[in-house]
Amino acid sequence: xxxxxxxxxxxxxxxxxxxxxxxxxxxxxxxxxxxxxxxxxxxxxxxxxxxxxxxxxxxxxxxxxxxxxxxxxxxxxxxxxxxxxxxxxxxxxxxxxxxxxxxxxxxxxxxxxxxxxxxxxxxxxxxxxxxxxxxxxxxxxxxxxxxxxxxxxxxxxxxxxxxxxxxxxxxxxxxxxxxxxxxxxxxxxxxxxxxxxxxxxxxxxxxxxxxxxxxxxxxxxxxxxxxxx
Amino acid sequence: xxxxxxxxxxxxxxxxxxxxxxxxxxxxxxxxxxxxxxxxxxxxxxxxxxxxxxxxxxxxxxxxxxxxxxxxxxxxxxxxxxxxxxxxxxxxxxxxxxxxxxxxxxxxxxxxxxxxxxxxxxxxxxxxxxxxxxxxxxxxxxxxxxxxxxxxxxxxxxxxxxxxxxxxxxxxxxxxxxxxxxxxxxxxxxxxxx
Numbered sequence: 005x006x007x008x009x010x011x012x013x014x015x016x017x018x019x020x021x022x023x024x025x026x027x028x029x030x031x032x033x034x035x036x037x038x039x040x041x042x043x044x045x046x047x048x049x050x051x052x053x054x055x056x057x058x059x060x061x062x063x064x065x066x067x068x069x070x071x072x073x074x075x076x077x078x079x080x081x082x083x084x085x086x087x088x089x090x091x092x093x094x095x096x097x098x099x100x101x102x103x104x105x106x107x108x109x110x111x112x113x114x115x116x117x118x119x120x121x122x123x124x125x126x127x128x129x130x131x132x133x134x135x136x137x138x139x140x141x142x143x144x145x146x147x148x149x150x151x152x153x154x155x156x157x158x159x160x161x162x163x164x165x166x167x168x169x170x171x172x173x174x175x176x177x178x179x180x181x182x183x184x185x186x187x188x189x190x191x192x193x194x195x196x197x198x199x200x201x202x203x204x205x206x207x208x209x210x211x212x213x214x215x216x217x218x219x220x221x222x223x224x225x226x227x228x229x230x231x232x233x
Numbered sequence: 234x235x236x237x238x239x240x241x242x243x244x245x246x247x248x249x250x251x252x253x254x255x256x257x258x259x260x261x262x263x264x265x266x267x268x269x270x271x272x273x274x275x276x277x278x279x280x281x282x283x284x285x286x287x288x289x290x291x292x293x294x295x296x297x298x299x300x301x302x303x304x305x306x307x308x309x310x311x312x313x314x315x316x317x318x319x320x321x322x323x324x325x326x327x328x329x330x331x332x333x334x335x336x337x338x339x340x341x342x343x344x345x346x347x348x349x350x351x352x353x354x355x356x357x358x359x360x361x362x363x364x365x366x367x368x369x370x371x372x373x374x375x376x377x378x379x380x381x382x383x384x385x386x387x388x389x390x391x392x393x394x395x396x397x398x399x400x401x402x403x404x405x406x407x408x409x410x411x412x413x414x415x416x417x418x419x420x421x422x423x424x425x426x427x
Contacts, residue, residue: 041261041264041265041404042261044257044260044261044264045257045258045259045260045261045348048257048260049256049257049258088316089313089316092312092313092316093309093312093313096308096309096312097309099308100305100308100309103308119352119355119356119359122308122351122355123258123348123351123352123355125308125312125351126312126347126348126351127348128261128343191416194415194416194419195254195255195256195257195415195419196254196412196413196415196416196419197412198257198412199408199409199411199412199415200408200409200412202408203404203405203406203407203408203409203411203412204405204409206403206404206405206408207400207401207405210400210401210403210405211400214399214400
């Protein structure tokens with residue numbers, strides 16, 4: 005996030021690559037989940053199957069892009085003291101829209117996600133991006149930033165969902181994968197499995213980053229994540 | 234046990250469906266503030282306080298909006314009330330205990346975005362709890378949160394002294410420990426929750 009601020013005043017000829025970077029950063033280097041540890045609650049709670057995980061990821065992506073757009077549009081007219089409540093109201097409006105949309109598309113998925121659809125309001129990724137990026141940047145980069153960050157979240161929650169459904173139920177998207185002899189690891193579907201899966205995923209991300217750090221030839225291309233809190 | 238009794242609502246919110254370990258609500262403060270055994274329980278008390286106040290307010294809002302037939306504004310109204318409550322608590326703590334105010338730091342205003350608090354408001358509406366039930370539910374949920382974050386902070390202080398591989402250090406370790414704690418809390422399922 006801090007990186008994006010510094011870039012804001014970059015030379016104008018770099019505008020194209022800046023836009024691309026804004027988009028790509030959200031997916032891996034500045035991944036909201038793996039690097040910034042944001043949006044943990046929905047990530048752990050609704051990742052017990054691929055369908056739920058993807059529905060949650062897409063809903064969050066939708067709200068994030070829309071709220072970033074609106075926040076960026078109104079950024080000049082919002083006084084500093086009331087900006088957070090304003091952003092929250094914008095987000096809450098889009099979440100209400102999402103909830104009705106989801107209900108119209110699939111009642112089943114809406115029921116499975118339960119209270120976690122209205123709880124998108126308090127997903128810190130969305131408020132974080134509104135505050136750190138959209139309130140300081142023009143509309144187009146803000147949309148790209150929302151898309152990138154949203155896809156980063158989608159990637160993380162999809163990985164969680166795929167891992168938990170594959171091993172916890174022996175299935176993928178509800179289809180049997182391992183055949184009838186497979187004994188499902190029920191613990192992964194249970195709440196504690198969410199913590200375990202995320203712990204293991206974090207371990208994997210640490211491993212990849214540490215390996216990358218050890219190769220100095222590519223050091224310039226490697227982003228060092230801030231020390232996890 | 235009668236599912237409408239106050240004791241059931243309280244126990245269910247505290248142990249059986251512990252907010253942090255069973256429902257994954259309030260994970261951000263759980264991971265962020267649980268590093269220190271001294272501040273963690275205080276954070277829990279602040280969260281409980283906000284929960285109880287916003288639960289009472291949410292009950293009133295729900296009655297009002299239902300009477301006016303404006304149910305679709307519920308979410309927006311709830312979050313506005315929670316933001317105001319947090320502001321109030323922040324001013325109160327700053328006045329009464331400046332050291333606590335400093336130790337909680339940025340996590341205090343962030344209470345606004347804790348899903349646990351909004352969930353209390355949404356859940357009591359969905360269940361149609363009476364005023365008394367709502368307050369007891371909020372108290373139980375807050376106590377459960379305090380319990381979880383207290384246990385976690387004690388364990389993390391011990392882990393800091395232990396020799397763990399560099400790869401697992403930090404968040405990864407915390408999450409694995411939280412998973413085991415969550416497994417242990419599943420034992421309370423026998424109390425008759427669901």
